[in-house]
Amino acid sequence: MRLTTRGRFAVTAMIDLGLRQHRGPVTLAGISQRQRISVSYLEQLFAKLRRHQLVEGSRGPGGGYRLAKPMELVSVADIILAVDEPMNTAKSAGNENSGNDQRCMTHELWAGLNRQIIDFLGSVSLRDLIDQQKSRGLQTTAGAGSPLAALSGAVNRSIR
Numbered sequence: 001m002r003l004t005t006r007g008r009f010a011v012t013a014m015i016d017l018g019l020r021q022h023r024g025p026v027t028l029a030g031i032s033q034r035q036r037i038s039v040s041y042l043e044q045l046f047a048k049l050r051r052h053q054l055v056e057g058s059r060g061p062g063g064g065y066r067l068a069k070p071m072e073l074v075s076v077a078d079i080i081l082a083v084d085e086p087m088n089t090a091k092s093a094g095n096e097n098s099g100n101d102q103r104c105m106t107h108e109l110w111a112g113l114n115r116q117i118i119d120f121l122g123s124v125s126l127r128d129l130i131d132q133q134k135s136r137g138l139q140t141t142a143g144a145g146s147p148l149a150a151l152s153g154a155v156n157r158s159i160r
Contacts, residue, residue: 001114001121004084006045007079007080007083009045010048010049010082011079011129012035013045014074014126015129015133017067019130021066028042048082049079050068051082053069054068071127071130073125074125074127075124075125077122
């Protein structure tokens with residue numbers, strides 16, 4: 001699994017959406033303004049999120065996006081896998097085949113790391129991140145108090 005800016009922005013946008021959808025459809029312009037992510041970039045992300053049935057869109061006046069599933073059923077891994085092409089760290093960081101028909105000596109290390117990352121991100125639901133933001137007083141910009149900063153801290157603590 002690749003952890004990219006695209007994935008981070010998608011998680012941030014989904015948290016923003018989840019925090020506000022109870023008021024009706026949420027516009028990309030609103031998310032853009034609050035999270036400082038360009039509308040055109042959000043359009044690309046939400047097209048992928050829609051294809052993976054994580055969000056639903058409505059057009060016209062009063063249109064926007066809402067979650068397609070309950071927050072409890074959407075994991076951080078679901079969001080990241082929807083917007084990023086999957087990448088196996090075992091292949092990227094220690095070629096599975098070192099050119100002599102034998103596995104790279106570190107293949108199992110990278111394959112294990114990939115499983116750990118997917119398992120951890122799969123265990124964190126969008127509901128968890130939204131509840132965390134609510135308990136912090138809705139700090140939803142992408143700064144130090146952001147949900148991604150909290151998620152990064154949780155990842156760092158789990159691998160120490």
